[in-house]
Amino acid sequence: MSGVYIHIPFCKQACHYCNFHFSTSLRYKEEFLESLVKEIHITCYFANTNNVADPKETINTIYFGGGTPSILNAEDLELIFGALHKKFIISPAAEITLEANPDDITAKKLTEWRRIGINRLSIGIQSFNEEELQWMNRAHTAADSIKSIEEILSHGFSNFSVDLIYGSPLLSNDSWKRNVEMVIEKKIPHISCYALTIEPKTSLDKMIKLHKTLPVDHERQADQFLLLMNWMKQAGYEHYEISNYALPGMRSNHNSSYWSGENYYGFGPSAHSFDGKNRRWNIANNSIYIKSLQNNSIPFEEETLTMVQQLNEYIMTSLRTTEGLNLDKVNDKFGKSYKDELLAKSNKYVIANKLSTRYSSLILTTEGKLFADGIAADLFFDETNI
Numbered sequence: 001m002s003g004v005y006i007h008i009p010f011c012k013q014a015c016h017y018c019n020f021h022f023s024t025s026l027r028y029k030e031e032f033l034e035s036l037v038k039e040i041h042i043t044c045y046f047a048n049t050n051n052v053a054d055p056k057e058t059i060n061t062i063y064f065g066g067g068t069p070s071i072l073n074a075e076d077l078e079l080i081f082g083a084l085h086k087k088f089i090i091s092p093a094a095e096i097t098l099e100a101n102p103d104d105i106t107a108k109k110l111t112e113w114r115r116i117g118i119n120r121l122s123i124g125i126q127s128f129n130e131e132e133l134q135w136m137n138r139a140h141t142a143a144d145s146i147k148s149i150e151e152i153l154s155h156g157f158s159n160f161s162v163d164l165i166y167g168s169p170l171l172s173n174d175s176w177k178r179n180v181e182m183v184i185e186k187k188i189p190h191i192s193c194y195a196l197t198i199e200p201k202t203s204l205d206k207m208i209k210l211h212k213t214l215p216v217d218h219e220r221q222a223d224q225f226l227l228l229m230n231w232m233k234q235a236g237y238e239h240y241e242i243s244n245y246a247l248p249g250m251r252s253n254h255n256s257s258y259w260s261g262e263n264y265y266g267f268g269p270s271a272h273s274f275d276g277k278n279r280r281w282n283i284a285n286n287s288i289y290i291k292s293l294q295n296n297s298i299p300f301e302e303e304t305l306t307m308v309q310q311l312n313e314y315i316m317t318s319l320r321t322t323e324g325l326n327l328d329k330v331n332d333k334f335g336k337s338y339k340d341e342l343l344a345k346s347n348k349y350v351i352a353n354k355l356s357t358r359y360s361s362l363i364l365t366t367e368g369k370l371f372a373d374g375i376a377a378d379l380f381f382d383e384t385n386i
Contacts, residue, residue: 003061003257004088006036006080007268008069009286012101012139016207017165019199021270021284022067028286029072032268033079035293039267039282040083042296059088061254062096068124070100074112081116095159095253097122102148103140110155120252121160122192123148128179132170135213137203149186159250161190166228167221168196169214176224177231184235189250193228194243195221222370229366242320242372259317278304311338312380319376324363338381345379 010029011022062084064077077098084090097120098113105123113121125145127133133142140148152160162183166176183191196216198205207213229239237245241259244252257264266273270284280302283289292299305313311334318325331339346362349355354368354375364372 002057002059003063003254003262003264004059004084005254005264005266005271006062006064006069007266007271007282008064008066008072009269010066010071011068012071012103013137014203016135016137016203017196017199019202020067023286026071028290029076031290031294032286033076035290036268037079037083038293038296039298040080040087042298043087043265043267056087056089059084059090060094061257062090062094063254064098064118066099068101068104069098070104070109074109074116077113077116077118095120097252097254099124100148101138101140102144105148105151107151107155110151110157114155114157119157119159121152121157123152123160123162125162126165127168127171128182129171129175132168132175135168135170136165146182149188153186159189161192161252162188164191164193165196166193166224167216167218169216171224173220173224173227176227180228180231184231184237187247189247190252191232191237191245192243193245195225225370226366229369238322240322242369259321261314261317277310278302306383307334308381308383310334315342315379316376319362319364319372319379322363324358324361326361328360341381342379349375 007021009022009032010026011024013024014022064080096118098118099122101124123145124138125140125148126136126138128142128145130142133140149162164179164183166179171179180193198208198216204213208215232239232245237247238251239245240251241255244255246252261276263275264273266280266282269282269286269289272279272281274280280300283292283299283301285299288299311330314330314333315325325342327339327342330342342362346355349368350357350362353365354371356363356365364375368375
């Protein structure tokens with residue numbers, strides 16, 4: 001089964017750290033929705049390699065991301081669902097996630113979302129500290145966040161996640177502990193925690209270069225990550241991916257499919273699609289996206305991954321998970337020579353206690369998780385390695 005990602009490119013305002021594709025103007029929302037529906041309609045199935053009309057493909061997960069999908073009204077979402085139902089078979093057990101900001105969450109919207117079929121929410125809280133929220137230029141307040149969680153729980157959403165950010169210049173270890181304790185105390189089933197990163201050309205990047213705010217302290221980020229891992233473990237959460245923690249049975253099925261290399265479709269400007277070997281991505285420009293679809297053309301670029309690129313992608317994604325990099329899978333899919341080379345290259349990290357071996361898998365240790373990206377990059381192959 002495949003998954004579907006829908007990119008909604010609208011936000012109320014721009015967060016200082018964000019480099020995702022979005023617009024703060026809803027002027028062309030209707031034209032965007034018409035184009036999105038058309039893209040879904042004219043997209044070919046991955047399996048259709050012989051130009052034969054295939055039966056509808058079954059979809060197991062749907063994820064509305066952005067941007068801020070909760071900015072849409074119920075009629076907008078129903079329009080998108082209508083297009084998806086015409087194109088695909090949506091599994092009765094499908095996980096259907098909507099990203100939402102706390103200030104968009106109301107009793108009316110929660111009722112509508114449940115009626116439409118949304119059964120999982122991802123809430124962009126980021127912090128419960130008022131000063132930090134203002135520094136990030138978030139549209140909501142700490143009070144909005146607390147109220148949104150209470151509303152979600154009272155409306156029967158048992159499956160939802162909250163996002164938190166650590167490592168900002170304003171965030172002390174004590175404030176970080178209060179943020180984490182807030183979500184643990186409410187027994188929130190899933191928590192995604194991200195280190196603040198300075199992306200080029202963002203407002204935060206410019207503010208730091210102009211000395212209008214302090215830069216990121218990477219040592220404090222590492223400390224806060226270590227503290228987080230300890231707190232979540234003590235609270236009974238499974239650290240199943242570098243940035244994600246879940247109570248038993250509450251992993252994100254959609255995001256897990258990315259890390260395991262499963263197929264997914266991406267619809268909307270900047271959205272990506274992947275079939276295990278081929279990747280395509282839509283242009284990150286609302287105007288061009290709309291104009292192209294009005295002419296029945298999807299504005300995308302694509303690439304076909306070589307065997308080495310597929311292996312490197314597997315190394316990168318699998319090392320982020322609690323299951324780790326399965327060497328038997330490498331042997332079966334890519335060949336024994338790659339497996340042997342990986343074992344040799346990884347040995348120094350095993351000796352340094354940054355990687356452990358279990359059931360023919362390489363798994364990051366607690367210390368190794370601090371260096372996940374660097375370790376993965378060091379294990380990468382180039383086309384001339386073997």
